[in-house]
Amino acid sequence: MADITLKINGMEVTAPAGSTILEAARLAHIRIPTLCYLKEINEIGACRICVVEVKGARTLVTACVYPVSNGMEVWTNTPRVLAARKETLKLLLSDHDKECLSCVRSGHCELQALCQEYGVDDAHEFDGIMNKFELDTSAPHMVRDNNKCILCRRCVAACEKFQSIGVIGANNRGFKTNIGCAYDMPLGDTACVDCGQCIAVCPTGALYEKDDTDAVFAAIADPQKTVFVQTAPAVRAALGEEFGFEIGTPVEGKMAAALRRLGFDGVYDTNFGADLTILEEAHEFLERVKNGGKLPLITSCSPGWVKFCEHYFPDMTENLSSCKSPHQMQGAVMKSYLAEKKGLDPKDIVTVSVMPCTAKKFEHIRDDQDATGYPDVDIVITTRELARMIRRAGLDFANLPDEKFDDPMGEYSGGAVIFGATGGVMEAALRTAVYWLTNDDVNTPVDFTEVRGNKGIKEATYEVAGIKVRVAVASGLANARELLTKVQKGEAQYEFIEIMACPGGCINGGGQPRVSAEVRNFTDYRAKRASALYGLDKDAPIRKSHQNESLKKLYAEYLGEIGGEKAHHLLHTTYVKRGLYK
Amino acid sequence: MASEKASSGVAFKGTPEQKEQLLAVIAEKKDEPGALMPILQAAQGIYGYLPIEVQTIIAEEMDVPLEKVYGISTFYAQFSLYPKGENQISVCLGTACYVKGSGQVLERIEKELNIATGQCTGDGKFSLDACRCVGACGLAPVMIVNGDVYGRMTPDQVPGILAKYK
Numbered sequence: 001m002a003d004i005t006l007k008i009n010g011m012e013v014t015a016p017a018g019s020t021i022l023e024a025a026r027l028a029h030i031r032i033p034t035l036c037y038l039k040e041i042n043e044i045g046a047c048r049i050c051v052v053e054v055k056g057a058r059t060l061v062t063a064c065v066y067p068v069s070n071g072m073e074v075w076t077n078t079p080r081v082l083a084a085r086k087e088t089l090k091l092l093l094s095d096h097d098k099e100c101l102s103c104v105r106s107g108h109c110e111l112q113a114l115c116q117e118y119g120v121d122d123a124h125e126f127d128g129i130m131n132k133f134e135l136d137t138s139a140p141h142m143v144r145d146n147n148k149c150i151l152c153r154r155c156v157a158a159c160e161k162f163q164s165i166g167v168i169g170a171n172n173r174g175f176k177t178n179i180g181c182a183y184d185m186p187l188g189d190t191a192c193v194d195c196g197q198c199i200a201v202c203p204t205g206a207l208y209e210k211d212d213t214d215a216v217f218a219a220i221a222d223p224q225k226t227v228f229v230q231t232a233p234a235v236r237a238a239l240g241e242e243f244g245f246e247i248g249t250p251v252e253g254k255m256a257a258a259l260r261r262l263g264f265d266g267v268y269d270t271n272f273g274a275d276l277t278i279l280e281e282a283h284e285f286l287e288r289v290k291n292g293g294k295l296p297l298i299t300s301c302s303p304g305w306v307k308f309c310e311h312y313f314p315d316m317t318e319n320l321s322s323c324k325s326p327h328q329m330q331g332a333v334m335k336s337y338l339a340e341k342k343g344l345d346p347k348d349i350v351t352v353s354v355m356p357c358t359a360k361k362f363e364h365i366r367d368d369q370d371a372t373g374y375p376d377v378d379i380v381i382t383t384r385e386l387a388r389m390i391r392r393a394g395l396d397f398a399n400l401p402d403e404k405f406d407d408p409m410g411e412y413s414g415g416a417v418i419f420g421a422t423g424g425v426m427e428a429a430l431r432t433a434v435y436w437l438t439n440d441d442v443n444t445p446v447d448f449t450e451v452r453g454n455k456g457i458k459e460a461t462y463e464v465a466g467i468k469v470r471v472a473v474a475s476g477l478a479n480a481r482e483l484l485t486k487v488q489k490g491e492a493q494y495e496f497i498e499i500m501a502c503p504g505g506c507i508n509g510g511g512q513p514r515v516s517a518e519v520r521n522f523t524d525y526r527a528k529r530a531s532a533l534y535g536l537d538k539d540a541p542i543r544k545s546h547q548n549e550s551l552k553k554l555y556a557e558y559l560g561e562i563g564g565e566k567a568h569h570l571l572h573t574t575y576v577k578r579g580l581y582k
Numbered sequence: 583m584a585s586e587k588a589s590s591g592v593a594f595k596g597t598p599e600q601k602e603q604l605l606a607v608i609a610e611k612k613d614e615p616g617a618l619m620p621i622l623q624a625a626q627g628i629y630g631y632l633p634i635e636v637q638t639i640i641a642e643e644m645d646v647p648l649e650k651v652y653g654i655s656t657f658y659a660q661f662s663l664y665p666k667g668e669n670q671i672s673v674c675l676g677t678a679c680y681v682k683g684s685g686q687v688l689e690r691i692e693k694e695l696n697i698a699t700g701q702c703t704g705d706g707k708f709s710l711d712a713c714r715c716v717g718a719c720g721l722a723p724v725m726i727v728n729g730d731v732y733g734r735m736t737p738d739q740v741p742g743i744l745a746k747y748k
Contacts, residue, residue: 166647173657182652183634183663190649581638581648 006072021052021063021074026522032076033085033114035152035203037064039521042157047150048088049114052076060084086118094126095175096204097147105205110516111150112204133178138188140365141358141510142199142209146178149206154517155179155198162503164478165308167192179206191311191580193477195304195501196358196382196510201517209358209511213385213392219350219378220263226342227350228266228334229259230327230409233274234356234420234506235383237532241513242387243397248528250536253402258390259354260403266338269405270353271412273330274419274428276554277301278545280571281323281425282432283563285496289467294318296472296487296494299425301325303363304501304510306575308477313484314577319497322572324376326419327353327360328369330409331376332570337558338409339372346372352379354386356420356509359501371570382511411550414446414537421530422475422505423451423458426498430462430471431544437465446543452534454504454526457483459494470494476503507533591704592665594635601639603628608643618644618654622661631662664702667709669747672726673699676715683736684723688712690737691725694744707748 003014008021008028015024025032036047045062052063055073060081063074075081092111100106115123133146153170156179160166167190171180181190199207219227240251259267285297300306300321309316324332331353335346353360357380363369364377381389390397404410415428427448434444450460451471456479462469472494474480480499486492502508504526515525542548559567607624611617621644625636632655634648641648655661673679673688688710692698695708702709718724721733725743732743 160647167649169647169649169653171649171653171656182637182648 004068004070004072006068006070006074008074009076015068019068021054021061021066021068022050024068025052025063025074025076030076031518032063033117034064034517034521035110035114035150036154037521038154038157038201038517041161042152042154044153047092047152049085051081051084051088053078053081082118085114086120089115089118089120090122090125092150093120093123094128095130096150097145098123103148103205104208104211105148108514108516109205110203110518129175131176131178136180136187137210138186139192139194140188140210141194141196141361142187142207144179144187145206145208146180147206148204149179150204151177151179152203153179154201154203155207158197158201162197162476162478163193163195163308163501164481165191165193168198189581191578193304193307193311193501194359194362194510195477197502198510199358200508200510200512200514201520203517209382209384210361211385211388212361212379212381213389215379216352216381216389217392219352222350224348225350226265226344226348227263227352228268228338229264229352229354230268230270230273230330230334231255231259231354231386232270232327232356232420232506233417233424233533234509234512234529235354235386236536237420237507237529238356238512239383239387241515242384243390245398246528247515247519247523247525248532250532251397252536253404254397254400255386256405257400257403258386258395258397261395261400262389262393264352266334266409267406268330268334268409269412270327270330271416271419272409272548272550273326273328273333274416274425275413275545275548275551276329276333276571277323277326277419278415278425278428278432279551279555279562280329280567281321282429282436282545284321284323285429286433286436287563289495296497297321298496299429299498300573301419301425302359302500302502302506303357303366304359305477305480305499307359307362307578308480308501310576310578311580312481313488316484316488317575317577320575322568322574324369324571324573325360325363326416327355327380328363328376328573329571331364331378332371333554334409335372335374335376336570337554340558341408346374349374350378351376352381353377354383355380356383356506356512357502358382358510360511366573367576368573383509384511384513387513408550408553411548412540413545413548414540414543415545416548417536417540418533420506420533421452422500423453423473423498424505424533425500426451426471426473426496428545429496429498430469432546433469434462434464435544435546437467441544441547451498452530454524454530456503469496471496471498473498475500475505477501479503504530592633592702592706594633596629596635600628604636604639605643608640612644618646618651622651622655626661629665631665633663633665662700664700664709665706667702667707669708669728671708671710672713672716673710674714674716674718674722674724674726675712676719676722678715678719679723682722684725686737687723687725687735687740690740691744694740708744 013028045065050063051060053075136144236252240249331351360380418424458473507529
């Protein structure tokens with residue numbers, strides 16, 4: 001289709017046919033504010049912040065959904081437009097809890113930013129009756145405070161479109177409209193999988209993770225306790241955003257330095273646990289292939305995905321790898337092997353995991369995640385909470401030196417660090433499985449680029465030592481549902497599947513720094529974060545999990561055989577079949 | 583504040599025949615666009631109201647989340663989540679009754695029965711609705727129980743009248 005030529009603010013602009021006014025303006029470097037709009041998943045023109053004047057139109061129109069046409073004349077910043085936006089903001093504030101001083105979102109709230117931008121000088125102009133909602137704290141990972149909800153429905157769209165779950169929606173109508181669950185059930189009673197994508201897209205402080213930072217500070221201050229921390233691969237790819245770094249800047253060294261300065265007694269890397277997972281999982285895969293076990297084998301690193309499988313595909317829980325997720329494995333090893341090495345009683349050890357993930361707040365309290373008789377992981381905090389701790393402790397993050405993780409759980413292969421991006425676990429597992437099948441580390445491939453990238457579903461077939469391995473990778477649970485439905489119907493066959501709950505994998509996890517809609521809609525931030533991890537992989541001294549020397553030592557000194565009895569006791573877990581309703 | 587509509591607390595007494603009827607309606611309309619609305623209307627016709635048991639059947643048969651069904655059922659005033667009680671109370675909020683104080687009468691009934699307008703008591707004895715002019719303005723304010731009309735009501739008369747039906 002031919003391009004469209006129109007005028008915006010008197011300047012000629014050319015935009016591809018089918019563009020909206022919002023997109024055309026963007027091409028002309030004119031920013032139109034949005035609140036409810038999320039590209040592709042929430043294009044509903046509801047909040048009316050993006051209104052503009054169009055010549056000949058009777059009323060102001062919503063730029064986010066209004067298509068451009070030839071000869072159109074648009075004004076984005078007339079007094080009429082600016083006044084309408086300001087009025088809309090004041091009306092939103094009339095039923096909004098304005099306790100900004102104590103709001104977790106203050107300072108990076110999209111509503112607050114717009115109020116400042118549009119000079120909202122009286123937040124109480126339309127004061128009147130307000131809705132009063134109770135906080136929903138029933139879910140293990142998050143809080144819903146509808147008193148701060150502006151009914152933009154971004155969370156609803158994320159739950160339904162990204163994840164094909166839809167446990168939240170708009171209930172009632174008019175002034176009484178609220179976002180909630182069927183029959184006003186608490187979220188914790190629904191088939192929510194704790195992925196936190198709703199939190200990630202919320203423009204205000206209505207949705208937030210349960211904050212466990214105080215528990216971490218208290219553990220560190222307790223002289224009886226030895227506190228070990230570990231950080232997931234994806235955290236280093238995004239933490240910098242909280243401190244002014246460009247999206248996609250890896251901050252591994254500064255993060256290790258910050259953790260040490262926060263007072264942790266051991267600063268470890270979940271990448272070690274990721275390498276450990278690969279050894280156990282690749283072993284499990286080859287065992288299942290050789291012994292006619294249940295195939296396809298599906299990865300179990302993503303607790304949002306695991307819970308999704310239990311709720312929505314209960315017939316496939318036998319396909320899940322019995323491997324615990326990397327940080328749970330590592331927690332179990334910290335309370336056994338590391339405790340022994342350091343002469344500590346596991347009861348005096350507190351293990352803290354920094355995760356890009358809110359579902360990990362549920363995972364660590366699941367059954368069968370306490371191999372030593374104590375929880376493998378005591379406290380899970382998200383990337384956002386770590387940033388909060390760093391700020392509270394007064395650390396000048398940007399100027400910290402680059403430091404290393406502690407031994408012995410600081411060493412990692414390139415295969416481990418890419419766990420944080422969709423396809424990474426598959427690629428790392430293939431690197432090791434291929435080596436085991438060929439016994440050749442020199443002439444076998446390291447890069448399996450077919451499983452990389454942001455596509456929702458990826459497929460590839462590999463032929464190794466006479467064994468054909470058909471693999472598939474899905475991220476985002478709507479994609480997972482599509483893929484698994486095909487497998488169930490027999491329309492597609494695979495031996496090995498990787499699934500991550502969040503679109504793009506852990507780099508886009510529900511616990512990562514929030515990315516405003518403005519950036520989300522126009523930047524491929526997932527690819528930028530992923531590239532930080534693939535960069536670390538490329539430069540890593542070793543690329544394959546089985547080459548990790550500290551890991552070899554762990555098996556030699558403590559665990560014994562890969563997939564052996566001790567490894568099974570410490571590193572593997574079980575699943576349950578859940579219904580859709582409680 | 584919870585939503586105005588929520589679970590009724592009245593035990594569900596659906597019969598296999600009713601379920602069969604509902605499944606037939608769903609099977610017939612399933613593939614039409616926007617089928618949820620007519621299916622909900624039919625379901626209310628069959629059961630008289632839309633409790634969680636009924637909406638769950640609809641959600642599962644239509645392969646949509648329960649919340650999607652519930653959201654629609656709470657958006658439209660024509661849908662009720664509460665059954666009608668053994669005794670159906672109606673209070674007129676038409677202009678004449680309202681200016682004569684039927685609002686206070688309604689409030690008193692809500693208090694006595696501990697339910698909101700539109701709801702049904704947990705034991706299924708009473709359901710309460712507000713209506714517009716019943717054409718008995720000369721008797722304002724008016725309440726009706728099972729077709730019995732009570733005129734010139736005051737809030738204090740409410741307990742005595744309710745007692746007759748308990």
